[in-house]
Amino acid sequence: MSNATVPNAMPRDLILERFLPYRLSYTSNLVSDAVADTYKALFGLTIPEWRLVALIAEREGITQQEIGSLSRMDKVTVSRAAIALADRGLIERKPNPVDRRSQLLALSEAGTRLYEAVAPKALEMERAVFGRFSDAELETFTVMLRRIDSAVLEADPGV
Amino acid sequence: MSNATVPNAMPRDLILERFLPYRLSYTSNLVSDAVADTYKALFGLTIPEWRLVALIAEREGITQQEIGSLSRMDKVTVSRAAIALADRGLIERKPNPVDRRSQLLALSEAGTRLYEAVAPKALEMERAVFGRFSDAELETFTVMLRRIDSAVLEADPGV
């Protein structure tokens, strides 16, 4: 394999295949693509838009800034998704009495109906992919993800 | 929480927070961003470029098409990364004797040196994030990722 110049200081084969940042990104992209196609086809929603719908459903009166820090979406992405959803009449943006720079977001009637249609579909997609795992396995997996989050954020709070 | 109109058909709170496609994407983006910044700052490499370097190091004489199907990178992404690496003199592209449409890629001297510099750094980054987990935990985690890959690919081979 012509490794003559590499004094086996480093395992030359298959670094990438086992490399966790790569594996994580590979799997995440696979899942995201599948899910994004479904949202788009069924509800005409992008992933950021669906995330806003879900977060606003969960926390009526949330601000864009709060959405950004909860989900780590860029504030520009949040702004655009909010504008698109408001244009479609799915959310309402009311003035924030305690801070006139920001707005309180809430689902409209139509938005609520959309949410009630999307949420079960989202859970169904989740089951299609994750249904083959036991509850214990899923629990372990999510705990791992959260520990990874902590590790990255501790190592580089600037990210 | 003003859920009067939702006849609790659906758990209204925190769907997104527990939703695995979201959690997976969140963590993956966190890790990718941290890693991408390091490659860029230290070696001037984008993530696709680093992936090509690693795959070519691992399999001398690989074609772009093989790189694409191994890594699921778009052939356009692969093409551009290959052109950039060739322009920088990091890889060589030799004619493929058995198929004149394609080219066999190999690291140049400089590319080999780069690889030998990047690989330890990549592993170091990996340790910084994943070093706090036991071997058994990491094994479980990667097995889960691969099972998720299979689930998605079986459910939707078109992705």
Place this chain on the structure above:
DNA sequence: CCATTATAGTTGCAATTGATACTATATCAG
């Protein structure tokens, strides 16, 4: 062989994304 269809790789274009600059409002020090 030749015609048809498929594939490797590149190029052009359009959509998505994020950094930056900007506007309006808020906060804080003096």
Place this chain on the structure above:
DNA sequence: CTGATATAGTATCAATTGCAACTATAATGG
């Protein structure tokens, strides 16, 4: 108060991305 600095959200622009069309070569059926 007032001036200086910080923050919420938007607009602008440049970079990244991937689809679609294209070129060159290969494979296949007649």
